[in-house]
Every structure is written in structure tokens, then in C-alpha cells.
Amino acid sequence: MAIVLHTPEVDGLGAAVKALREWQSDDAPTQLHPGDVGWFWRFGAAATAAALRTWSRDGRVLAVGLLDGPALLRLTVAPDARLDEELAWRLVQDLKGGVLPAGKVFVEVPPGVLVRELLFQDGWHDDEPWTPLRLDLATPVRDPGVRIEVVGPGQAHLWSLVLRASFDRSTFTDERWQAMATGSPFADARCLVAFDEQGDAVAVATVWSAGTGKPGVLEPVGVHRDQRGRGYGRGITLAAAAALRDLGSSSAVVCTPSANVGAVATYASAGFERLPERLDLSRGLWGPTAS
Template sequence: MTIALDTPGTDGLAGAVAALRDWQYDGAAFQLHPGDLGWFWRFGTEATAAAVRTWSRDGRILALGLLDGPELLRLTIAPDAARDEELARRLAGDIAEPDRGVLPAGKVYVESPEGVLVKDFLFERGWNLDEPWTPLRRDLTAPLPDPGVRVEVVGPERAEVQAAVLRAAFDGSTSTADRWHAMAAGLPYADARSLLAYDGRGEAVATVTVWSAGPGKPGLLEPMGVHRDHRGRGHGRAVTVAAAAALRELGSSSAVLYTPSRNVGAVATYESAGFRRYPETRDQAREA
């Protein structure tokens, strides 16, 4: 059968999340995670459904993309279809041609795992490499050390506190308690936790959300932030250790994350929390 491009709608989100869970395994190329959909869910179920694209053959999802903004498609592919030529050519055409409704005309970006064939076809169409990102991973076989700070799981009553820390951690953040509630109502949050770390005076100084993909699979940290007034005191390392411990409790085999390579402070923080740096990855970009 031919390959079908779909926007699955709200009824299709469960299938999309299930596919992403199924494709996660240790040793895989760093790729889109169900937690990435979960974090996007803060904009609501309908917005999340509108941002998802799937490519299927004979009723089976082979590739899934998340429009993380109008100009960025975050794409991943079923492991056994990474070098499927028919799929790769269809993906490249749908992505590169603005009239197919995946990405608009002008400068746009695609994130996809290393080693997938669609990258080659996009290069043939004149796409180029964009800025480097650093993937990091921590094995969760052994217990984690005590983070050294008080950490609590965020519930509805602490949603505004977490949102305030995120706003103070990321310039331009639009985090609100309502968005936390929307995220927490999403399908992926059933296997997720939001954490708050406190300093010795009882002030909330850092936060992280962790996303399990199921027992024995890699879990994701997205996002982690430290309040701008409390940086340089080890809170980033502490909350990252707590995040890894939470993922281990959820049954994750490892913890993974990405950060822009230019953010050398973040890379150093994650390494101090026991994460191992992996070779850089790059998005692909089409110039306007």
C-alpha cells in the first residue's frame, strides 16, 4: 500500500503516543520522545493534535512529526523503517514542498535522528546543517545519590509555584498554572512527574519535569530550569540528580536530554549530575 500522511486529530493521539513509546530503546539514536509530546500538551489537547503529523503504511505508523512551532518539524521514524526508501522519499517530498501542508515556505527546520535515510534526500534538495545540539544520557541501573536539597512532586496546588520558577528560568517563558494543568491532563503525563527543588530558606529555586516511556525504556528530562536569582549554587545539578532518581523509580532504564551546544553551562551541569555527553547532532535547515 502507499504511504499516507495524516493529521490524526484528538482521537489519534493515543496511537501517536503509543508509537513513540514503542520506538524508544537504549542504544537508539536520540529521537523524539513521548515526553516531547507531553511537554507540548501544555497548549491543550486540540493544539497538540493539530501539531502532529503521521506517515502510515497499511494502517501502521512508520514516522511521526511534531510541529514544535510553525517553522520546526521534529521528526522520528520507526527503527525498522529508518532506511526505508519509499518512506524516506515520501517524507522528503512532504517536508520540502510547502504546498503539501507540513512546513511553510521560507526558512524552516527539521530535527530527525542520526542515520535515517530522509536526511540524505533533504540534502539532495539543497537543505543544510543547522546549529549543533548536545545529547546526554545517564544510566539508571544503580541507585542515585541524595540530591542534597528538598525536592517535592508538583501537584495542582503547587502548579503556580512551578510556573513562576519556569518564568524566572527561561527568558520569554509563558508558563502558567493553567498550562501545567493542561499538560498534566495529557496522555503522556500518566508516566511523568514535575519536581520542585527548594533551598535552605524554603524558596523554590529549580524545577524539572521527567517523562517515562515505560519500564526498561529511556526517560526524558524536559524541561529543567533554575531560577535566575539562584544560579551558581548547585541547584541545577541537585534537581537533575533528583530527576534521574524519579525516572528510576518510574522504571526507566536511562535518562536522556538535549541542550544547545552553545549552552556550555547547561552541558557542564548535566555532566556534573552524572550524564555522559554524546556526539553532537544538527537539525537540517532550508534557507528562505
């Protein structure tokens, strides 16, 4: 059977999320996670469906890509299809054929997947380095040292406020929290907020489980810009890891640009182990109009 590229409808999002859940493993490299789709869901179900691409053979999903912005495709492949030549060549051709626009574009793909090697052969090159970090959750997580609450709809405004104060260009709103909470991945997610001794909210995080015995992810994690350097980043990270353990996750994973040395140091201070750096791939000219 031929491989079919598909952009799912809203009612077809479940198949892509289900595949991503099944592919998560502590033995696999850090890869696109159902929580990444859940976090994108803040833009609404229709936008999430429009941003997803799936590649299937005989009705089975073999690869999932998320257009996390107009020029970045975050791509992962089923464990038993990582070296599938037909799939790899089809992915290369579809990236040429319009999945990504013309101009400089980027692809995130795990190491050990054949399509990565073929993209190098086709003129792609290494780009921004990222540092994945992992915490094993076989044993209890140490106390975060700050008061933590799980956020529901009634506190969405507080969570949103702290997130906006954590990232200079954040456009997050209460409405986006509500949209995110309607997504199917949110059933296995928790939004957390940390408070200082005066009762002010100082840090936030969302954790996403992929199911019992599978790695969960932290996305996003933020500390209010006026509260940095006081240990709240470590505190919210520990609380996030503990929440994932309560959800049955085998490990907690986070990935941050290597250039963000403060974030890397914060996660390391919470006991997360640094894994080998990951490199995005990029190409300067790409798409239907590229020569």
C-alpha cells in the same frame, strides 16, 4: 499499500504517543520522545493534535513529526523503517508540499535515517548543533543534596512561577500546567521542585517515562535566575534522574543547545555522559511557494 500522511484528531493522539513509546531504546539515537508530545500538551489537546503529523502504511504508523513551532518539525521514524526508501521519499515530498511553510525552516531527524541523507541531496544543510547527554540508571542515583517535592495540582502555581523565572521569554502559566497534566503522556511523568535551606523554591524539572526498560527524558529543567551558581541545577537534575529510575526508566536523557555551555556543564556535573553532537537541518526557501 501507499503511505498516508495524517493529522490526527484529538481522540487519535494515543496512536502517535503509543508508537513513540514503542520506538524508544537505549540502542537508538536520541529522538522524538512521548515526553516531547507531553510537554507540548501544555497548549491543550487540540493544539497538540494540530501540531502532530503521522505517516502510515497499511494502518501502521511509520513516522511521527511534531511541529514544535511554525518552522520546526521534529521527526522520527520506526526502527525498522529508518532505511525504507518509499517512506523516505514520501517524507521529502511532504516537506516540500506543505508540512512546513515557505521561508527558512528546520527539521530535527535522528542520524542513520535515510530521509536525512535525501534532504541533504535536496539542498538542506546542517544548522544548530545540540548536545544530547545520557545517564545510565542501572544503579541508584546519588543524593541531590537539596529538598525535593513532587508537584501536584495544588502546587502548580509554584512550579509555574519558578519556570517563568528560569527562562527569560517563558509564557508558562498555571493553566498550561493544568492542560499538560490532562495529556496521556503525563500519566508517566513527574513534576519536581527543589527548595533551598530557607524553604524557597529554586529549581524545577519535569521527567517523562516511556515505560519500563526504556529511556526517559528531562523536559524542561530550570533554575530560578536569582539562584544560579549554587548547585541547584545539579540537584534538580539528580532528582529528575532518580524519579525516572523510580518510574522504571533504563536511562535519563536530556538534549540542550551546544551553545548553552552552562547547561551542558550542569548535566555533566550530575554524571550525564555527553553523546555526539546532533545537528538540525535547515533550508532557506521551502514550502508550496518555493521554486
